[in-house]
Amino acid sequence: MSHAAERKEATDAFIADARHIAGEGEMTRTRLDRIKERLMEIAARPELWGEDDFPAPSPEEKQNRYFIADDPSGLTLYLNVMQPGKVIPPHNHTVFACIAAVEGAEQNKVYERVDDGSVPGKADLKLRAEVDLRPGNALAMMPDDIHSVVIEGTDVIRHLHFYGQPLESLDQRISYDLEAGTCKVMDIGAKTRK
Numbered sequence: 001m002s003h004a005a006e007r008k009e010a011t012d013a014f015i016a017d018a019r020h021i022a023g024e025g026e027m028t029r030t031r032l033d034r035i036k037e038r039l040m041e042i043a044a045r046p047e048l049w050g051e052d053d054f055p056a057p058s059p060e061e062k063q064n065r066y067f068i069a070d071d072p073s074g075l076t077l078y079l080n081v082m083q084p085g086k087v088i089p090p091h092n093h094t095v096f097a098c099i100a101a102v103e104g105a106e107q108n109k110v111y112e113r114v115d116d117g118s119v120p121g122k123a124d125l126k127l128r129a130e131v132d133l134r135p136g137n138a139l140a141m142m143p144d145d146i147h148s149v150v151i152e153g154t155d156v157i158r159h160l161h162f163y164g165q166p167l168e169s170l171d172q173r174i175s176y177d178l179e180a181g182t183c184k185v186m187d188i189g190a191k192t193r194k
Contacts, residue, residue, distance in 0.1 A: 171185070173186040
């Protein structure tokens with residue numbers, strides 16, 4: 001079986017399992033952890049996510065995001081291929097999300113918002129955890145969870161990103177500036193490739 005056929009089989013099974021888990025009721029961290037475990041299973045097959053099918057971006061571009069699979073319910077899977085030096089400021093997703101490493105490491109910082117949100121455009125965050133996201137582990141986030149990403153080192157990374165809705169539809173995500181203590185609606189970032 002070709003890598004493309006194996007990838008389709010694996011992603012179809014993952015999307016079906018995620019749909020089943022999400023359909024059990026309101027999303028909880030326990031349910032999301034079950035989806036994360038399934039995502040880690042397909043991320044553990046690097047031969048499905050290689051350079052031939054998903055080329056790395058140029059060093060100037062920093063990021064290629066590839067559409068992998070979706071479901072009529074909105075569940076969507078992407079592959080992010082990023083160059084060292086890519087930095088994504090603290091942000092939320094407004095839907096549940098999971099990230100699983102295929103190759104390479106990204107440094108994630110997870111924050112909690114400590115102000116009450118009563119002053120528009122102002123926000124204070126407190127560091128809650130640091131996650132070294134590399135093959136064999138993953139990160140699951142509820143809609144209001146906040147994280148930042150830094151790609152260090154010298155190697156291109158490949159990580160699967162799974163969202164409860166297509167990333168392109170998430171137009172109310174919030175980006176945070178830690179130094180300024182501010183927040184604003186986040187730009188979509190890299191354009192998704194099919």
